[in-house]
Amino acid sequence: MTHAEHRHDRLAFRLSLIISRLVAGETLYVRKLAAEFGVSVRTLRRDFRERLMYLDLDYQRGYCRLRAGASGAQGELDVLTFAHRTGLAGLFPGFNRRLVNLLLNCEDAPCLTGDVLSISNPSASLSFYRLIKAITTCQRVTLLTDGDRCERLAPYRLIAQQGIWYLVGEHGAHPAVLILSDIHLVQPSSETFRRNEHLYHLTEDLSFIRTLPHFRLIQHYLHSINIPKECGGSRR
Numbered sequence: 275m276t277h278a279e280h281r282h283d284r285l286a287f288r289l290s291l292i293i294s295r296l297v298a299g300e301t302l303y304v305r306k307l308a309a310e311f312g313v314s315v316r317t318l319r320r321d322f323r324e325r326l327m328y329l330d331l332d333y334q335r336g337y338c339r340l341r342a343g344a345s346g347a348q349g350e351l352d353v354l355t356f357a358h359r360t361g362l363a364g365l366f367p368g369f370n371r372r373l374v375n376l377l378l379n380c381e382d383a384p385c386l387t388g389d390v391l392s393i394s395n396p397s398a399s400l401s402f403y404r405l406i407k408a409i410t411t412c413q414r415v416t417l418l419t420d421g422d423r424c425e426r427l428a429p430y431r432l433i434a435q436q437g438i439w440y441l442v443g444e445h446g447a448h449p450a451v452l453i454l455s456d457i458h459l460v461q462p463s464s465e466t467f468r469r470n471e472h473l474y475h476l477t478e479d480l481s482f483i484r485t486l487p488h489f490r491l492i493q494h495y496l497h498s499i500n501i502p503k504e505c506g507g508s509r510r
Contacts, residue, residue: 277400287386287480288313289325294383296329296352301339353378367454368399373406380410385432386483398439404460405429405441412466418459419452428467431477435486442477442486449473451486 288311295302296386304322308315310427322331322338332341354363363369366385378385378492384406408415417424427450439454444467477483 281433284311284480287483289321289381290386291478292326293329294377294386296331296340297377299340299381299492301337302336304336320365367402367439373403376403376406376410380406382410383431384409386434386478397452398457401454401457401460402432402439403463405432405454408460408462412469414463414465414467415451416461416463417457418455419459420458424450424452426463426465428469430469430474433477433483433486434482438487444470444473449476 292307294300302317305313311318322333330341332339354369355369366373373469405415407413409431412428414426414428415426418466424445425475428441429441431442432454433440434443441450441452441454441457443450
């Protein structure tokens with residue numbers, strides 16, 4: 275990866291996480307964010323002023339949040355407009371008002387994206403929506419992939435890396451990683467789960483996210499903690 279590609283990757287990850295937190299209703303403190311991402315306060319202020327200028331932001335005394343009026347139907351419209359004008363709409367399978375409303379009303383960031391891609395497969399769109407819903411409600415799911423059936427999986431987050439969406443979750447008290455396009459069917463269950471906070475925060479770690487496209491490394495990592503093979507990772 276070149277220096278320019280590395281810089282772009284970090285920028286895309288930073289912006290996607292900031293947007294996810296704002297949409298989730300968080301009030302962000304710029305100095306704390308700067309320390310978290312390892313950048314200067316000046317860089318973050320530029321993010322808010324130039325790269326996130328289409329969002330209706332309230333920025334005061336080092337704190338930033340979506341304005342109170344950016345909720346409900348108007349909030350959905352603002353997010354849709356922002357996404358389409360910046361090219362972010364193509365990142366999310368089945369991007370529409372239903373998905374925006376779901377993201378606006380969740381407390382966490384159920385998905386992170388680091389680069390641009392476009393998925394038009396209806397099956398992937400439905401799976402994406404059902405997984406987002408299951409993530410936000412802490413609901414276990416059964417997944418059907420090529421010849422495999424993964425039951426009672428706890429979905430934690432969807433992450434886009436190098437043009438591919440990955441599902442990171444927990445199965446049998448171990449991490450599980452699957453490619454969204456490998457999932458043919460998502461069946462939500464009525465069973466809920468309590469999130470493992472250590473694993474959840476691991477999905478925000480840039481080093482972990484960068485390993486997702488490297489399937490052999492992931493499989494080696496998962497094998498070292500004896501993850502069940504049926505949910506053990508991704509195939510290309």
